[in-house]
Amino acid sequence: MDRRTFLHAGAALGALSLAPGARADEATYQRFHAALSRDPSLAVYANQAGSQQGEAAVKGRLPRDLRGAFYRNGPGRFELGGERYHHWFDGDGFAQAWTIADGRVRHRGRFVETERYRDESAAGQFLYPAFGTLVTRRGLRDNDTVNAANTNLLPYDGRLYALWEGGSATELDPDTLATRGVKTWSDELRAMPFSAHPKLDPQGGMWNFGTLPGANRLAIYQIGAQGQVRRTALLPVPQLAMVHDFVVSTKHLIFVVPPYDLQNDAALSFADRHRWNSERPARVIVVAKDTLALRQVFELPPHMVFHFGNAWEDDDCTRFDMVLHEGDALAEVGTVMRGAHTPPRSRTVQVTLDYASGQARTSRLFGTSEFPRVMPQVAMARHRKLALLGSSGASPDLRLDSVNLVDTDSGKVDGYAFGVGWQVEEHVLVPRRNARSETDGYLVGVAQDLRAGVTVMTVFDAAGVKDGPVALARLPYRAPHCFHGNFLIA
Amino acid sequence: MNRLALLLALLSGAAASHAADLSIKVDGARGDGGAIRVALFDSADSFLKRPLQIASAPVSEGGATLALKDLAAGQYAIAVYHDANDDGRLDQNMMGIPIEANGFSNDALGHMGPPTFEAARIDLPPDGSAIRVTLR
Numbered sequence: 001m002d003r004r005t006f007l008h009a010g011a012a013l014g015a016l017s018l019a020p021g022a023r024a025d026e027a028t029y030q031r032f033h034a035a036l037s038r039d040p041s042l043a044v045y046a047n048q049a050g051s052q053q054g055e056a057a058v059k060g061r062l063p064r065d066l067r068g069a070f071y072r073n074g075p076g077r078f079e080l081g082g083e084r085y086h087h088w089f090d091g092d093g094f095a096q097a098w099t100i101a102d103g104r105v106r107h108r109g110r111f112v113e114t115e116r117y118r119d120e121s122a123a124g125q126f127l128y129p130a131f132g133t134l135v136t137r138r139g140l141r142d143n144d145t146v147n148a149a150n151t152n153l154l155p156y157d158g159r160l161y162a163l164w165e166g167g168s169a170t171e172l173d174p175d176t177l178a179t180r181g182v183k184t185w186s187d188e189l190r191a192m193p194f195s196a197h198p199k200l201d202p203q204g205g206m207w208n209f210g211t212l213p214g215a216n217r218l219a220i221y222q223i224g225a226q227g228q229v230r231r232t233a234l235l236p237v238p239q240l241a242m243v244h245d246f247v248v249s250t251k252h253l254i255f256v257v258p259p260y261d262l263q264n265d266a267a268l269s270f271a272d273r274h275r276w277n278s279e280r281p282a283r284v285i286v287v288a289k290d291t292l293a294l295r296q297v298f299e300l301p302p303h304m305v306f307h308f309g310n311a312w313e314d315d316d317c318t319r320f321d322m323v324l325h326e327g328d329a330l331a332e333v334g335t336v337m338r339g340a341h342t343p344p345r346s347r348t349v350q351v352t353l354d355y356a357s358g359q360a361r362t363s364r365l366f367g368t369s370e371f372p373r374v375m376p377q378v379a380m381a382r383h384r385k386l387a388l389l390g391s392s393g394a395s396p397d398l399r400l401d402s403v404n405l406v407d408t409d410s411g412k413v414d415g416y417a418f419g420v421g422w423q424v425e426e427h428v429l430v431p432r433r434n435a436r437s438e439t440d441g442y443l444v445g446v447a448q449d450l451r452a453g454v455t456v457m458t459v460f461d462a463a464g465v466k467d468g469p470v471a472l473a474r475l476p477y478r479a480p481h482c483f484h485g486n487f488l489i490a
Numbered sequence: 491m492n493r494l495a496l497l498l499a500l501l502s503g504a505a506a507s508h509a510a511d512l513s514i515k516v517d518g519a520r521g522d523g524g525a526i527r528v529a530l531f532d533s534a535d536s537f538l539k540r541p542l543q544i545a546s547a548p549v550s551e552g553g554a555t556l557a558l559k560d561l562a563a564g565q566y567a568i569a570v571y572h573d574a575n576d577d578g579r580l581d582q583n584m585m586g587i588p589i590e591a592n593g594f595s596n597d598a599l600g601h602m603g604p605p606t607f608e609a610a611r612i613d614l615p616p617d618g619s620a621i622r623v624t625l626r
Contacts (some may be wrong), residue, residue, distance in 0.1 A: 130599070139599025139609075141626040142587045187581075189587040212585050219584055234584045 005438045025133055028338050029084035032243035035339025038325055041450040044423055045336045047084075048076035048094055048480045052109035053358070055472035056457060063470065064105055065432055066442055066459060067176070072485030073153035073162055074105045078109060078337065080167065081125035083376050087132020087271050087334035092117045093150035093170075094480045098446075098473070099291035100456050101490065105457060105473035109480070110172055112149040112162045117352055131166075132271035143167040143212065144182055151196030152484035156206065157227050163196035163347075165244065166212065174488075183262050185221070186229045189245050191337045196484065197245040197307075202379055203254040205230065207248050209255070209287075216240045218285075220253065220292055222429055229471045233292035237285060241274055247308035247320045254320060254353075260330070276328035278302045284360055286318070286353065292350045298353055298360035304329040309348075309372035309408075312382045318353045321386055321408060323370055324362070343398040344368055346422040347390055350408055366390060366406050366413065368398050371426040371484075375462075384409050385388065385438040385462075391422050397400050401428050403443060405465050423448040423481075429462060430487045439463040448478070455479040505624035511559045511618040516570050517553035518625035520591055524574040526554040531567045536568060546573075553625075567610035568595035573593045591625035599626075 036042045043172040069279040073090025078084055085091060093112040098105055111117055119138070120127050127138040128146045140146055147167035152160045154169075161183060168191060169183040184190045193210030200206050204225040211218055216238055222231040241260035246253060259280035263273040279428035281299035288295045306329070326345035335342045348369045349362040374383045388401040394417065401422050403413035418424060427445030437439050443460040461467040502520035516526045523538055529541035536542070543561075547554035549572065571580045571592035581590050597613045612621060 051595060139601055143602065187589060188583060189586045190583055192583050192585060210585075215585055216586065229524055231583070399551060 006484065023084055025083045029079060029082060031338040032084055033339075035347055037341070040398055040453070042336070042339050042341075043453055043478060044087065044450070044481045045078070045339075046107075046408070046446050046478075048111075049080040052096075052107065052474055052477065052479060053110070054107050054477060055433065056098070056105040056107055056475045058103070058105055058421075058471055060459075060469060060471035062100065062105070062459065062473070063442060064103075064144075066444070067100050068430075068490040069155070069488045070100070070248070070428075070444060070457065070485060071153040071155055071160065071488060072096045072098075072446065072482040073112075073149075073151060074480055074482035074484075075108075075150040076480040077117070077244060080120060083126055085126075085130055085133045085363045086269070086337055087130070088336055089150070089271070089334065090130035090132050090148065090256050090337075091150055092148055093160050093164070094170055095153050096479060096482060097153075097484075098179060102179065103154060105328055105478065107457075107475055108177060110177040112172065113169060114147050114149050115145050116147060123183075125344060126167065129269065130272040132269050134267070134272075143193065144191050147182070150483070152486075154198065154486055155488040157225060159227075163194065163198070165195045165210070166193050167191060173343045180249050180295050182234070184311045185223060185227065189221070189229065189232070194221070195243075195245070196445075198223075198247040198393055200376065200379060201383070202377055207253060209222065209243070209253070211240055211243050213273070213459040215266070218243070218255065220287065228389055231292060235255075235287065235292075235294060239280075242270075245308050247311040247314050247322070248289075249311035249318055249320070250380050251289055251313055253289060253312065254308075254318065254319055255287070255309055256300070256308075256322065257283040258330075260304075265331045266326060271330060276302075276304075276329075276331075278327070284351070284353065296353075296355055296358070297435060298358065300351075300360050307370065308374055309386045310374040310383045312380070316350075316355055316383075318355075319350055320353075321348060321350050321377055323348050323372060323388075341397040344370065344391070344400075348372060348386070348406070348445075365408060365411060366404065369398075369404075370400060373426070373428050374421075375431050375435070375441065377431055377435060378438060385429075387427055387429050388444055389418075389427065390415065393417045395422070399423050403445065403460060403465060405439070405443060405462060416460065416465050416468050421449070421451045422457075423450055425482055426484055427460075428457070428485065428487050430489065446479075446482065448481065449474070505563050510563050510614050510617075511615055511619040512558045512561055512566070512568075513555060513618070514558070514568060515555045515620065515622045516552065516593070516625060517622070519549050519552045519572040519574075519592060521574060522552065523571060524549055524576040526556065527571055527573050529569045529583055530558055530561075531569070531607065532564065537567055537607040538604060538612075541569075542566075557589070560621070561614060562580050563614055563616040566609050566614055567607045567612065568621070568623060569610070570594070570603070570625065572625050577608070593625045595607070595621055595623060595624045597624050
């Protein structure tokens with residue numbers, strides 16, 4: 001055995017080490033439940049226990065050509081042993097499938113049985129550090145020990161993956177949602193961070209990336225249509241903070257690094273180690289797809305960015321859409337765990353990267369918004385329609401309560417507001433077979449009926465969102481709020 | 491008299507210090523290829539840097555049993571890994587995370603990194619000891 005081998009492994013991992021010492025979060029539990037008794041709409045962030053299965057009651061006309069499985073994922077378990085997580089991103093993944101067939105809509109929800117979920121269920125208490133809650137009751141082997149598998153659910157090559165961002169994908173059974181296990185694309189990529197926002201290439205295959213806290217390195221992956229690893233790269237990025245999503249054009253992979261200073265304090269959770277620094281710019285990092293090398297870095301005013309729409313090449317510029325947040329949005333989205341809803345301060349913009357001048361310009365597309373999506377067939381190419389959730393302003397705390405299709409050329413909005421008493425989740429664009437335009441299809445999503453305390457699947461015609469949903473499929477129960485999902489056409 | 495006492499002390503110490511054997515039963519390997527490699531450390535300073543002894547054994551039924559002989563009674567920590575591709579090193583991914591199964595005495599775990607010497611520390615009595623390490 002090579003003595004230096006142990007030395008090297010120890011040093012590399014030491015950079016990511018956390019100090020022991022659990023932080024009790026019974027106080028968060030108490031605060032949330034006190035707030036929930038005053039405001040029942042906070043049930044959207046309540047703890048889920050066990051699986052769900054049921055049939056939704058369909059109102060309206062379910063399009064005959066809309067058939068398939070709508071896979072979604074989000075955090076479901078926030079509480080264990082009288083304690084509650086501090087951040088919305090902490091909970092264990094609860095995978096959901098809405099299956100549309102023969103005019104009926106069935107729903108199934110099931111926890112992803114990660115190592116963390118199994119160990120903590122057996123122990124009856126939280127054991128491991130979560131994104132925003134530092135728990136160190138038990139040691140861990142690597143980042144996959146704390147994998148929450150709670151952010152996205154991706155059908156790919158006949159398989160189904162529950163995605164997190166700090167570790168591996170977790171493979172599920174596409175029919176039963178039963179957990180098959182950690183996905184290792186290749187031995188060399190074992191336990192690598194694999195983001196929850198891979199980008200499917202209409203030409204086949206997918207692109208993804210990964211980062212780890214404090215590593216200051218960005219890993220890039222190109223995966224083939226059959227799951228084979230085609231190319232990988234590792235890019236040094238100084239002062240690399242949380243990067244949640246990226247955007248891809250025909251020529252470039254584009255990342256935005258928000259201006260967080262990462263505190264090297266082992267007594268803090270990963271989320272709490274992020275200190276907002278409005279003195280620094282947000283950096284736009286452009287990587288060439290052909291070489292996987294850094295092409296150019298642009299600067300933008302300080303903003304947090306979670307999500308992107310799509311990117312396309314326009315002569316010597318690249319254009320893409322993204323949702324900008326004012327200030328420390330990472331901390332603000334977590335406050336719902338203690339029952340405090342922080343009104344979002346966001347807007348969606350189109351960014352133009354001018355390589356010759358080195359300037360990045362932004363132009364406004366939409367006000368308070370989140371969860372941008374485009375039609376899959378226009379991914380990485382010129383698009384003109386961007387689906388966005390918005391806030392009509394009617395709901396308290398600027399809750400997301402509207403569904404919109406924005407024309408990115410004219411700025412014209414085709415939107416529908418559910419209004420007070422509703423909270424909408426990500427909506428995805430589903431093309432009709434051989435779709436001839438970006439509105440030739442459906443806008444499908446989920447909305448929480450806060451007054452009835454039940455969850456509803458929504459279907460809009462993408463050519464007339466303002467006319468309201470053509471169909472609503474209402475469950476007899478409340479399903480956990482999801483972050484992201486994808487529609488697999490049957 | 492003082493010199494005799496010193497001599498006796500040295501002799502007895504020497505006798506005790508080279509009597510103890512440590513048997514290490516390792517299990518939890520993924521597959522039967524390659525070798526189980528073990529390193530023994532005798533202080534926090536040398537932990538994962540300068541092993542006092544090393545040993546290897548082929549994998550059989552997901553594990554191996556190795557013996558480290560003629561050790562002084564005292565405090566040690568053991569690091570083990572399954573060198574599945576038999577290349578003599580603990581392979582890592584691009585981010586420096588080990589991709590081959592590994593483990594430590596006491597089945598100690600760190601927090602995104604190896605455990606401390608203290609967590610993996612075992613006491614080896616003069617008449618030897620047998621421990622078990624599960625690879626993860």
